[in-house]
Each structure stands twice: as C-alpha cells, then as structure tokens.
Amino acid sequence: xxxxVVINLIIAIMWMFLSESYSGASFIAGYILxxxxxxxxxxxIPDAFYLRRVYKIIYLxxxxxxxxxxxxxxxxxxxxxxxxxxxxxxxxxPTELKSNxxxxxLANLISLTPGTLSVAISSDNxxxxxxxxxxxxxxxxxxxxxxxxxxxxxxxxx
Amino acid sequence: MIEIWIxxxxxxxxxFFLLSGTFFILSSSIGIVRFPDVYTRLHAATKAxxxxxxxILIGAFLFLYVSDSIVSGKLLLAIVFTLLTxxxxxxxxxxxxxxxxxxxxxxxxxxxxxxxxxxxxxx
Numbered sequence: 001x002x003x004x005v006v007i008n009l010i011i012a013i014m015w016m017f018l019s020e021s022y023s024g025a026s027f028i029a030g031y032i033l034x035x036x037x038x039x040x041x042x043x044x045i046p047d048a049f050y051l052r053r054v055y056k057i058i059y060l061x062x063x064x065x066x067x068x069x070x071x072x073x074x075x076x077x078x079x080x081x082x083x084x085x086x087x088x089x090x091x092x093x094p095t096e097l098k099s100n101x102x103x104x105x106l107a108n109l110i111s112l113t114p115g116t117l118s119v120a121i122s123s124d125n126x127x128x129x130x131x132x133x134x135x136x137x138x139x140x141x142x143x144x145x146x147x148x149x150x151x152x153x154x155x156x157x158x
Numbered sequence: 159m160i161e162i163w164i165x166x167x168x169x170x171x172x173x174f175f176l177l178s179g180t181f182f183i184l185s186s187s188i189g190i191v192r193f194p195d196v197y198t199r200l201h202a203a204t205k206a207x208x209x210x211x212x213x214i215l216i217g218a219f220l221f222l223y224v225s226d227s228i229v230s231g232k233l234l235l236a237i238v239f240t241l242l243t244x245x246x247x248x249x250x251x252x253x254x255x256x257x258x259x260x261x262x263x264x265x266x267x268x269x270x271x272x273x274x275x276x277x278x279x280x281x
Contacts, residue, residue, distance in 0.1 A: 068241070072182060072209040075202055079189040088198055088262055090271045111245030112208070117201055118245075119252045120271055123278075129271040131197045131252060131262065 004050040008034040053156065060152045067113045074114035078133065089135030090119055092127045093142050095150065102153055103128070109149045116141065168224045172217050179213025182206050195263040196255045204248035212237045 008031060015030025016022055035051065042049050078086065097103050103125060107118040115133040122129070132141060189202030219233040256271060 064241075068205075069209060071205050075189060075205045076182065076185045079185045079192065079202065079206070084192065084194070086198075088195075090197075090262060092271070092274065107249060108242075108245040111204060111248050112241075115201070117197065117204065117252060118249050119197070119256055122274065127274070129274070131201075133198065133201060 001047060001050045001053060004038060004045060004047065007045075008038060008050075010034075011037060056152070056156045060156055063148065063152055064109060064112070067109070071112055071114035086133045087135050088131065088133055090129055090131050091135065091138045091142075092122075092129050093145065094127055095125075097150060097153060098125070099157070100125075102157055105153055106149055109153075110145060113145070113149075116145075165224075168220070172220050172224070175213050175217035175220065179210045179215075179217060182210030182213065186210060196260050197252055197262050200248045200252050204244045208240055208244045211240050 011034030012027050012030035015033055016026050019026055019029075038045065039049060078084075095103065095106065097106055103121060107121065107128060110116050110118045110128065110130060117131045118128055119131050120129045121127070130141075132138070183206070186202050186206030189206060190199050193199045193202055215233045215237050219230055222228045222230050222233075
C-alpha cells in the first residue's frame, strides 16, 4: 500500500514539473492522473489498488458515527422511561481478530454501540467480556457485532 | 433580504446543535443518577455524553465560522479526541470496578467474566 502511495506522489510531483506550474491545483491534477495510471496498470503492480482500502476505512468511520448516534438515542430512551426495565449482565464474545490494534478498535466500537460496553479482554486475546443492558438477546448481539464490526475491521487490516 | 434569511437559517441550525448537545448531556447525567450500578451508569456516561459534546462543539464551530469567518480546527480535533477517549475510559473504569469486586446488578446472575476468573484461579 505504501509503495502505491509513494508512486502516486511521485507522479503528482512529476506532473507539476512537466506542466511547469508549481501550485496546489496542478498537484491535485497530477494526483488524479496518478490514480488513473495506477488503476490502468493495476495488474503489473503488487497488492490490490490502494484506494479500495481507503474506501473501506471511510466506510468504517461512517459505520462508527452511525452506531454512535443510534446508541445515544437508545440510552436517552432508557433514561426517560418511567420504569427501569432492563436486565444487565456480562457475557463473553469469542473474537477472531489477532493483533492488539484490531482488538482495541473492536473494543472501542463495541463500547459505542447501543446497549453494550466492553469490560475486559481475556489474557489470551480470544474473548471479549461485554456488559449488556439486555442480557436476553446475547445470540443476536454476538451475531450482529461479528457481522458488522469484525467484518469491517478485518477488511481494513487484511 | 436574502442575506437576512441566510443569517436566520444559520442561527437556527446553530441553536439546534447547541440545544441537542445540552439535551444529550442533561439526559446522560439524569441517567447517571437513575441507573442502579456502576456498569449501567457507565453506559449513560460514555455514550450519551459523547454525542452531547460533539453537538456543542459543532455548534461552536458553526458560530465562529458564520460570525467571524474563522475555521477553527481545534474544535473539530476536540470532537475526534472525545470520540477516541470516551470508550477507553469507560472500558478502564468498568474493568477496575470489576477487579475491585463490584458485582453487577443482574436478575439471573449472568456474569461470564466472573466465571472465567474463577476457573482461571482454580487451576
């Protein structure tokens, strides 16, 4: 990925020198030209096209913001209910992510989703212990976390 | 005429952001008072307050931009850092509470972390 970014920057600077206008606009024009060249010559360059990964990162950020807003509305609904009707509890969620960085990101995302708060991570990094507002639907919760966050994170890092 | 309307609309947007931000912070503090134990209180403290702070900072950003035409990057950075630090602090406080033996309020006593710790110490 870094190799492709460096090539793209070199193409942009070369474009600036070739067109003999050293401004931000010509740099951006050269950068777009570089993206097009990389797209065309994608077969001869190692690794997949790097903007796909950038797109995945942006997708993850939007997912994060969406979940943050929905969790806020959830907790506000719970706060203003006249009766406190929930059954909290702590459950374990197995995770397939390996590196520290991925697990940190997953725990952060879990903390900001509706009704869940990551409490601890087991010493062998295989389970995340999550405190949930509604302990009844553990299976659904685990399934949805695995399907959205774990998938998005593993697509960014691998 | 049109300029006045644009100003009014911008002021309404700013007021909306500021009011919704304060609403979320108020409800998170009510939640801290109402909920039964540390973990559920942390739910209120870490979640509702992040959007509240973000709303107030976006309102301040828009206000500075409209009135003085200043693009304040510091306010946007502050939003990013609250989003990064709130879940981490919630995680650390709940973990510290659990390690100090604070039992979560549950109906059926579901606490798989406690079970895992006990299994670990028995071996």
